[in-house]
Amino acid sequence: MANPEEEEGEEEKYESFLSRVRRTVYVDELTPHASKSVVESAFSQFGTVKEVIFLPNYLGPKELPTGVLIEMESEQKAKAVIETVSQPVRASAARPAMFSDRPKKPGRRIQFRWVDPSDDEFDKAQRVKRLVRKHTAEAAFMIKKQLEEAEELAKQQSETVTTHHKKFEMIDKLTYDGVAQELAGRYNMKCGPPHR
């Protein structure tokens, strides 16, 4: 098999993959209860949804919200989604590294070498390794903190909402019972008719 042929084939594949990436929206902060069909129908208001891929969560904490890749039919549609979609769901442009089934970058050869301990690069390499590990730990910590913050906010909102809800209920009830009208009459205030 001739090399240039292969290279071309690889390039093509990668190009088509890239155009697919551009058409895809990465959505996260999605509820894990959302099923594929739900997501599809939700996003179909922006245009045809070609494919929905749920990203697996292998390593992260369990509470990390699901990420989904949604492929639209064109790049513009994808952009439209990104701009319109609002909270708490979050949409952004997809990146190649998000696709598990990505083709490899064309023309790349995996190269490696074992570095001997006597090599003077060895020491630096070990330092880099330690650093990388430190970074991972930092990242994990960050995620944890963010999850905590999110939970805080959710709790807060929950309280607010419940309170509001109670208030509305109360008002509704009063109006329905006619109590509000009576009070209005007493205080010479206007009050709308009971509604339900």
Added chain:
Amino acid sequence: MLQPKSDRGEESPDFKWGVKKAVGRTDKSVSFYESFTYEDIEYRLFDCAYFQIHGQCETSIGKLIRMYETSAGEKKVKVLWFFRPMDIRSYLRDYVPQWDELFLACGDDPGVYNINDVDTILGKCSVVCLSDDRRNSLPARRELRNARYVFSRTFDTKLKIISEDFADAIAGIRVENFFNKRIVKDPLKRLNSSAAPVKSFRSESRLGKNDDRDGKLTCRTSPVKKELLADRVHVKKYPPVSTDISSRGLKTKTKTKTPALGSPLGPGSSGDHKPSKKRKLVLNTPDSDYCPEPGENKFTKNPPLVDKAPTQTIVSINFEEELKEAIETERLVLFENLEPSYTSLEVEYLCRQALKERVDAKMIPASLVSNPHNGRALVIFDNKKAADNAVSRLTGGCLMLDDQRPLVCSRDFPKEVGECRSFTGHQRLVDRALMSREKRKAVSTAHCTQPNHIVHEMAVEWKALHAKSEGKWKRLLEEQAKDINIIFRRKNPKNVRE
């Protein structure tokens, strides 16, 4: 390991009996054995083999259900036959068999089994059972990959029907012997069993017929990227060869070794077998097998069968199960500091070249909170020892990848990996009306909330939170990139990572 018990004179040098099992009840001079070695291949009871039957042009595949030597010194085997789809094509009716599917013979007909001389055996054949019968243990991914054929149905030669049900005994042999045996994960055993199929491929090459069959399948260029997987799978049996993996044209290491591969297995032909096997994999055994390749749309080029989307969920479920198992058996290692654009295949290839270990790897897909410079992959080794070795080599020594990246490996990952159970940000409300609104908020997003809607306020708060987190992440990543650069600058002023 086995003492030849035969006390006859020197037989043909190719042949040696193994452990003696029993002596004939009626005729005491008949000895039954559990195994024999013929032409350097060991055949045990209930192994499958290819037979050259006089008068037939295609080889037959059968299971050795008895092996014995008569008083006259004749070495015989009792063979229970498998039918190829071709053989029973007139009885297939609506059933569409898989590419390498066979049918186990059963029934009262005399054609179910035969007694043959040992020298009709051409070679060993690996056949694996995919039946759902509770007495059958479905094969592990590795076994399935090593298997040449599969079967999940019987063909009754008398009634001429194909059936999924297995009777309790066939030809007087308990049916459990026809199913896959529950194999203990013994690395030694695995080595032995993987040695044999290699031989069987070599012996295949001697058979012109089989080659032709393979030849028909060869496609020269494989447009499907997943053929790479197929080739890789086969190639793993020939350790020096890394032909068709990430780079067909890789000239460096494989130059000296390619002649060794020679003809027996054209990469194209093996490629064609494997994708079909993977096809079968998904259809028949969704929970016990997993396709190591993360490419979910590998089947696109193998019409008409599997749909893109369903395949994918099946595959990812399986990998998670694999993951759990690997964690328990301590075969899982986390690789970090890879180039994020690496694919899982490339990681596996890297392991094979650098560590000389066959692994299953999966790149962890990026997300908004993953480091854009640091790619990570989960790597499952074949056994704990291999994993330990790799970890010690990689931590004590240093494997340098492209772009001055030393490979970082570790064994710490959370023990529970799983689906997200709870989700913050969704409120449960008493009022059903409000509740449905909440659901909608999660799902349909283009409903731009009006400013006076309560949901809008909440949405705004979430947006603020997200913005804050994103900002924090950016800062963190910048800091980290700076750290790495400092080391590199000291290392080599020219190679500064951006």
